[in-house]
Amino acid sequence: MFQRSCVLAALLAGISSQSVAQVMPLAEAAKRFGARETVVGADLSPSGRKVAFLSAGAGPATMAKILDLDTSKLTTLLASRGTPDNLDWCGFASEARLVCRYGGNVPYEGLLVGVSRMISVGADGSNLRELGVRRSFDAQVRQFDGSIIDWLPGSGGSILMARSYVPQANDTGTRLTSSTSGLGVDRIDLNTMRSSPVEKPRDNVSRYLSDGNGNVRILSVDEVAAQQLTGVTRHRFRMAGSKEWLELGQYNRRDNSGIWPLAVDASINSVYVLESLNGRDALYRITLDASRWKTLVASNDKVDIGGVVRLGDGHPVIGYTYTDERSHTVYFDVEHHQLAAALAKALPDTPLIHFVSASEDGKTLLVHASADTDPGVFYLLDRATRQMKPIMVSREELEGQTLAPxxxxxxxxxxxxxxxxxxxxxxxxxxxxxxxxxxxxxxxxxxxxxxxxxxxxxxxxxxxxxxxxxxxxxxxxxxxxxxxxxxxxxxxxxxxxxxxxxxxxxxxxxxxxxxxxxxxxxxxxxxxxxxxxxxxxxxxxxxxxxxxxxxxxxxxxxxxxxxxxxxxxxxxxxxxxxxxxxxxxxxxxxxxxxxxxxxxxxxxxxxxxxxxxxxxxxxxxxxxxxxxxxxxxxxxxxxxxxxxxxxxxxxxxxxxx
Structure with a gap:
């Protein structure tokens, strides 16, 4: 059902026999273009032999599925109703277990607030476990469980999770039994569900960044005055092997001044950050040592630098992106530049090419290619043999349709x-x-x-x-x-x-x-x-x-x-x-x-x-x-x-x- 090759003959036949595009009937157009994506948020397993993704179900429902690339077997792991709970994403923590996030908007004390929860589930859909801090009587609403900051490749199913803690009350609600609050980091073994603290919870911490090797290197603290955010976020870093937090810089969202960390690259002991240069966001690299040496990596005199690119979790940063008339990726090394050029040559009609995910050894890549007139196809690329095959399409309802440039x-x-x-x-x-x-x-x-x-x-x-x-x-x-x-x-x-x-x-x-x-x-x-x-x-x-x-x-x-x-x-x-x-x-x-x-x-x-x-x-x-x-x-x-x-x-x- 996912093979692009299945529709090529019909598509070519349709083009050759149609000299003037016709206006699509309203009922058909509404159904086809209103349909949600068949595949979104795809992720490759550590072995490179399975793909997890979300797929639209009936109405607002969403399903998490796994495609076995050896047998073509499709398994549905989870489903959400969509009103109000909805699956946001799923990713492999190991060959046997995945982590998924779901959430929705719910009324709370007269307000409508967003809530999300993290879960772990077996690759066969069994043994579902909650990943948030489990407390009996929270003294205040816990909107978000937290986020995965390190998938710990090679650990066999452990993760580093930034977890949200809120004070805990007793069952009468009259006394706090724990005042622990804020965002901390815990290491969780998804096979046993045992967790151990890595960073104690801190109030006003908004994010942590890991180096992909299990080491938390960056934390960001939102400045608060009279229980209101000021717009200033202060960033701190750790030198390799140290427990001491040192000042890295700050960002002020009111005027877009200062630095914003994007990713830590352990291979060069540095963090990539965005900072304004001549009125546009430029990409810098700062060494995470006593020197804090800052180097300009890339800038553009017309547009902002967008972000950095890596092949997968734990892999080094391999390039950066920017968008003028079209989106571009610039690669740091010859190997990835040549790989991208070869893909562009092989897929000339779908020039928007993205490395979505990689196997743990980096030898198998999940690639998405799309264009203005093509919602996109997912390909599996074997880097050793340079063989590539289509495995899924983004929007089945639009397969075979001639779209407007x-x-x-x-x-x-x-x-x-x-x-x-x-x-x-x-x-x-x-x-x-x-x-x-x-x-x-x-x-x-x-x-x-x-x-x-x-x-x-x-x-x-x-x-x-x-x-x-x-x-x-x-x-x-x-x-x-x-x-x-x-x-x-x-x-x-x-x-x-x-x-x-x-x-x-x-x-x-x-x-x-x-x-x-x-x-x-x-x-x-x-x-x-x-x-x-x-x-x-x-x-x-x-x-x-x-x-x-x-x-x-x-x-x-x-x-x-x-x-x-x-x-x-x-x-x-x-x-x-x-x-x-x-x-x-x-x-x-x-x-x-x-x-x-x-x-x-x-x-x-x-x-x-x-x-x-x-x-x-x-x-x-x-x-x-x-x-x-x-x-x-x-x-x-x-x-x-x-x-x-x-x-x-x-x-x-x-x-x-």
Whole structure:
């Protein structure tokens, strides 16, 4: 069922017999593009003979599966309902045992909070064990069990886990029997479930980094004042063989200053960090010794360095990434550079090639290759024989489908700034005066990338030209492009988004009377806010999980430790009311589709509820799809299909296809 070769003949036949692309029927497009991924989060076993992955089940359900590469046998280990519990990932700790994380959003003392739990399970699905600290009567909620900081390759099934401790009360709740709290590190033998302390729990510690050989070398402490995060994180390190913590540096998220550790490489006794250089994130290497010698590894004069690359757990860092028009990986050594070049030559139609995972000896690699017109294929590569075979596809529902190419473009904003964007448009049919959709991204400090995007491809399959602007406020292009952020400076972001629509018109791509705007999260906010600023520009508005009121967004953070950071991020003053679609809803003329899950902790569902009430109150054309039990991402294939159907119907009647 996973073999790409099974569909090649049919795909080629379809291409040869079809000279003009046809608009995909709405019901089919909604089903195919709304379907969740068949394979996500794949991980190779230590032997290289098994692959664990998550796969979408019916509706919001998710299953953890193992594929035996020798027998092709597929085993389901676990399943989650998806409302509210959902599997996040699973990975091999040994050939016999895996670690998985699941979580969900739950009500707690009047707030909706995210909770996650870690478990271990046998490779045959048996002997499930909890990995979090087991306490009888916690005095406060334990949101997160912790995280795996070292898989301890070669240990036979032990891990280093950063574990969350909370104070423990007696069964009457009147007295603390243990005041231990904070984040500590324990070594856990998954075969016996015996644990031993490695680092005592410390309050305000947010993360630890190991060197991959069982040694904790970095800890990060979040600065807190009056029970509120200040935005400053202080990093400390240990020299090899020492127990003493020494200062490494700090990071301030308010102005993106300082260093952020990414990975420790034991082979060179160093940590790789990101730090701003000339307004863009650059990659440095700092030796973890008394000298703390810092060396510039890589920088780019146009974009930020993204991160580092390693073949698998415990393996050395082999390169780094950056993204301009497309994503790139630069390898430090000739061997991996040549390997990547050989893969690119062997897979020219899927240039986005990633080393997903490696066997313990590094001789077998799990590789994922994708493109703008291909959601991707997983390959197994034997480095000794250079033989590679496809084993799984990312999205079975889209196998054999001809998808629309994505073209990187730039356009000039009203003030002369150059804004990068992506244009997705099917090759068949008219290439000018099309109906078009502006699709701003979420975040706000995120960005769009060249590659497969299921929402953009759905719209293109329905005949629309789709532009995705990386407006000012988007991440990845340096501090000047990021600016204050796209909430404080929403005017620049909205202006850039409007200019992307103008670009489509001036280039002859779009019919000026047939342009709509669709967005998710911040993109949903941008869609609604754009409709208040230029009511006649967009003929339809689709807002999925949108922020609708900036004051409400600040209020949503009340009671959490990031409350003050959120208030500072959004700011105060006239721009807050002027930048809130809810406060200016009377200006919206176009039909609106609102979509929201009622368990959303990223953006509370009340944003859409209030917006729907405001629009209905004045008799506006509005439809509201509210989904019970789902969070910000609407991880439910049937729900996504319904959402795409309603979206398609709205676009058909307002801008045509």
């Amino acid at each position: 994505v073209k990187p473009i730039t356009y000039r904003a009203a003030d002369g700034a150059i804004i990068p964007a992506y244009l997705t448009m099917a090759k068949g049919g008219p290439q000018t005066h099309r109906p078009a959709v502006v699709l701003p991204h979420g975040g706000p400090s995120s960005r769009d990338y060249w590659g497969f995007d299921w929402l953009a491809q759905f719209l293109a399959a329905r005949g629309y030209a789709v532009i995705q602007p990386n407006f000012r406020g988007s991440a990845g292009y340096g501090s000047e492009h990021l600016g204050e952020n796209a909430f404080r400076d929403w005017k620049s972001a909205m202006s850039d988004i409007a200019d992307s629509a103008d670009y489509l018109v001036t280039q002859g791509i779009a019919d000026p009377d047939r342009i709509a705007i669709v967005g998710w999260s911040y993109g949903g906010y941008a869609a609604l806010q754009s409709a208040t600023l230029t009511p006649d520009r967009f003929k339809a508005v689709v807002a999925i999980a949108p922020v609708t009121d900036l004051m409400m967004l600040k209020a949503d953070a009340a009671g959490f430790t990031n409350e003050e950071l959120t208030r500072a991020f959004i700011g105060a003053g006239d721009h807050v009311r002027a930048g809130s679609p809810l406060q200016n809803s009377a200006r919206i003329k176009s039909p609106v589709l609102l979509v929201h899950g009622d368990m959303d902790i990223n953006v509370a569902v009340r944003h859409s509820v209030r917006m729907n009430e405001a629009l209905q109150g004045r008799g506006a054309d509005v439809q509201f799809l509210q989904y019970k039990g789902l969070d910000h991402y609407l991880e439910d294939g049937s729900v996504r299909a319904e959402m795409l159907t309603k979206m398609g119907e709205l676009l058909d009647r307002t801008i045509g296809k």
